[in-house]
Structure formats: structure tokens, C-alpha cells
Amino acid sequence: MSVKSSISLTEQQDTFARSLVDNGRYSSLSSVLQQGLELLRQKTEAEAAETDALRDLIHRRLNGPTLSDDAMAGAVDNMIARKRRALRVES
Template identity: 35%
Template sequence: MTVKTGVSLTERHHAFALAKVKEGRFASISSVVAAGIEQIMHDEEEREIALDAMRETITQRMSLPRDEWIDLEEDDLFEQARQRLAAR
């Protein structure tokens, strides 16, 4: 189903979209806008997948017994990162 709607574009965005239509990459400015929205939707889905994976990993690690946690004060796990940041 297609819904007709009006949008306002900056001159820069309009010129870019029009150039893509003239290049033959898109059939119309509407299709350029639709492709942009599809990309945003895809990015949002990918972000949610990544956040869910991070949430699951954190939850799993937090369920470990406390004696299995890494003591960051005694471990040099992040020492290279600290050295790189200090060098900047």
C-alpha cells in the first residue's frame, strides 16, 4: 500500500536525490526517500539485535559467582588500552 505524503527537503538533499534519479539509480525522488527510510529501519533493527546480544552477555556474566568475576584492579586486561589513551 502506498500513502501519498508531502515532505520538505533542503536544497542539498533535493540536489542529491535528483542527481541519483538522473543517474538512473532511483526511479524518483520518492524512491530515494523511501530507500533512506529503509536504511534507517535496517540500522535500527541491527542496533536492537546488537543491544539484545550485549544485554544477554551482560546478564550471563552477572549470573556468574562473584569469585569468577575479573578483578580489574589486579588484572591487566585493559592495560594496553590505558597505555594507548595515555599516549594520546
């Protein structure tokens, strides 16, 4: 189903959109704008999903188990030592 809308574009936007049509990349100005809106919809949905995932991660981190400073320092030291051994790096 199509819905007719009246929109305003800047001169630069209109020139760019028309060049895409003139170069054969799109069949019409409507196609250019539809593609642009679809990309914006996808970007908006991806950002919302990322934000939700980050909120979930922060919530789990805040409510999950914690390590003392000494335990964390030991874990980091162990990780660095493992990486050095794996990469054969001298300290």
C-alpha cells in the same frame, strides 16, 4: 499499498536525491526516499538486536561463574603461552 506524505528536504538533500534520479540510479524521488527509509529501518533493527545481545551477555556475565584474580591471571598467562608456542614467538 502507498501512502502519500508531504516532506521537507534541505536544498542539499533535494539536490543529492535528484542527482540519483537524473543519473538513473533510481526511477523517482519516492524511490530514493523509500530506499533511504528502508536502510534506516534495517540499521535501527540491527542496533536493537546488538543492544539486546549485549544486554544478554552482560546479564550472563554478571550472574555467571567468576574467577579469582589469581585464577584469571593464571588463565591469561596460559593463553599467552599457548599463543606464543603456536606462533613460535620467544619471550
